[in-house]
Amino acid sequence: MSNYIVGDIQGCFDELQSLLTTVRFDPERDTLWLAGDLVARGPKSLETLRYIKNLGSSAKTVLGNHDLHLLAVGLGIHPVKKKDKTAPIYQAEDKNELFEWLRRQPLMQEHPGFILCHAGISPQWDLETARHCAREIESILSGQNWAWLIEHMYENNPALWNESLSGIHRYRYIINAFTRMRFCHPDSSLDMQCKLPPAEVEPTKLTPWFELPDRKTLGKKIIFGHWAALEGCIKNDVIGLDTGCVWGGTLTMLRWEDQKLFSQPALQH
Numbered sequence: 001m002s003n004y005i006v007g008d009i010q011g012c013f014d015e016l017q018s019l020l021t022t023v024r025f026d027p028e029r030d031t032l033w034l035a036g037d038l039v040a041r042g043p044k045s046l047e048t049l050r051y052i053k054n055l056g057s058s059a060k061t062v063l064g065n066h067d068l069h070l071l072a073v074g075l076g077i078h079p080v081k082k083k084d085k086t087a088p089i090y091q092a093e094d095k096n097e098l099f100e101w102l103r104r105q106p107l108m109q110e111h112p113g114f115i116l117c118h119a120g121i122s123p124q125w126d127l128e129t130a131r132h133c134a135r136e137i138e139s140i141l142s143g144q145n146w147a148w149l150i151e152h153m154y155e156n157n158p159a160l161w162n163e164s165l166s167g168i169h170r171y172r173y174i175i176n177a178f179t180r181m182r183f184c185h186p187d188s189s190l191d192m193q194c195k196l197p198p199a200e201v202e203p204t205k206l207t208p209w210f211e212l213p214d215r216k217t218l219g220k221k222i223i224f225g226h227w228a229a230l231e232g233c234i235k236n237d238v239i240g241l242d243t244g245c246v247w248g249g250t251l252t253m254l255r256w257e258d259q260k261l262f263s264q265p266a267l268q269h
Contacts, residue, residue, distance in 0.1 A: 003111065003256040005033040007241030008225040010066065011042025011085060013051065015251040015264045022262055023255065027058035033109065035225030035241055036064025036118030036179070039086055042246045045070075046088045053101045060109045063141075064118035064226065065179040067102060072150050074099050104142045107178040108134040113256065114221040114239075121222055122177040123188050123215035124161040130218070133174045140171070159189040182227050184209050197229040210238040223254070232261075 004023060009016050025032065038052060038061065039045035052059045070086055072078045074095070080087055089095055108130060109116040121130050140149045152168050153175050161173055176190060183191040183198075183206040191206055198208050208230075209215070210222070217237065225242040227233075232252055233240030245251035245266050253262040 002030045003033060004030060004253050005035065005114075005116065005223055005241060005256060006253045007035050007243060007251065008037040008064065008228070008246070009034065009042065009048055009251065010037050010040045010246040011045035011048055012245045012251055012266065013042070013044035013047045014267050015245055016048065016051075018267075019251060019253045019262055019264045022264070023253065027055055030058070032059045033111070033116050033223075034059065034061035035116060035223065036062045037066040037225060037242075038064070039070050039089070040066035040084050040246070043085055045084075045086045046092055049089065049098050049102070050094070053098060060116070061105050062109055062116055062118050063102075063105050063107055063179060067105070068150065068153065068175070068179060071099060071103055072154075075147050075150060077151050103146055104138075106134060106138050107174075110220075111256070114223050115218060116223050118179045118224060119181040119226040120177070120209045120224050120238075121218065122161055122173075122181070122190075123184060123209050123212045125177075126216045127218040127220070129163075134178065137171060137174050137178075156190075156192040159185075159192070160187065179226070181209050183207065184212055186212075188212060188214065195227075195229060197231075210236075 004025060032055060038048050052061055073080050140146060149171060153172055155172055158165060158169050158173050165173060180192060181190050183194050185191060194201060194206055221237055221239060223239045227240055228242045228244035228247060230240045232243045241252050241254060243250045243252045248266050250263045250265050
């Protein structure tokens with residue numbers, strides 16, 4: 001039994017299949033963990049969704065910002081982005097089944113040795129707070145008011161966590177932290193604009209969320225995707241697996257048991 005964790009697929013289905021063949025993934029025995037952004041700018045988002053859904057309990061995914069945006073487009077809240085290649089999903093006979101499955105996926109998954117999320121864990125949260133916040137959003141997304149949440153989640157504020165936050169302001173912060181966060185200001189507030197590599201940013205102004213000196217530790221490794229500019233990241237208690245396959249980089253997979261990394265270069269799209 002092995003646990004395989006893979007970074008952002010974004011519809012790069014052929015690269016995923018190549019990796020799974022390389023490691024001889026067996027869904028009867030192994031578990032595939034996915035760091036979110038299953039869909040978007042790669043050529044086979046529909047195939048990716050179907051495959052992960054059909055793996056059932058052998059796959060454990062989290063929601064990424066592109067996955068949430070897919071739901072927003074499905075609701076008619078936003079048009080399909082020109083750069084996204086998700087149109088076949090909206091034309092598929094099983095689109096409703098796929099959307100119903102997707103909206104019931106969590107923001108955070110846990111293994112005894114690690115936490116999996118798309119963008120990261122707010123530096124202001126301890127593990128219990130992170131769990132509670134994830135469950136809050138997941139409860140709404142799996143309930144009758146999920147469309148209301150998707151419609152109103154698009155905003156960058158509030159940028160700083162406070163336990164007294166309530167309603168949509170609380171929900172926005174939680175969603176942004178789990179699915180969009182990269183840099184933080186020195187006071188731990190989220191910066192939602194900068195997507196550069198950390199080496200190109202003035203460290204006194206912005207710091208990667210996982211390098212803030214006051215960040216609360218969770219007692220487990222945090223594995224995340226989302227930030228392709230990091231080109232993979234393994235330091236202290238964090239592991240970043242997004243290596244930009246959809247941008248011509250690679251798709252990266254980690255086997256948890258021996259910490260071995262597997263890499264598949266992007267194929268011709």
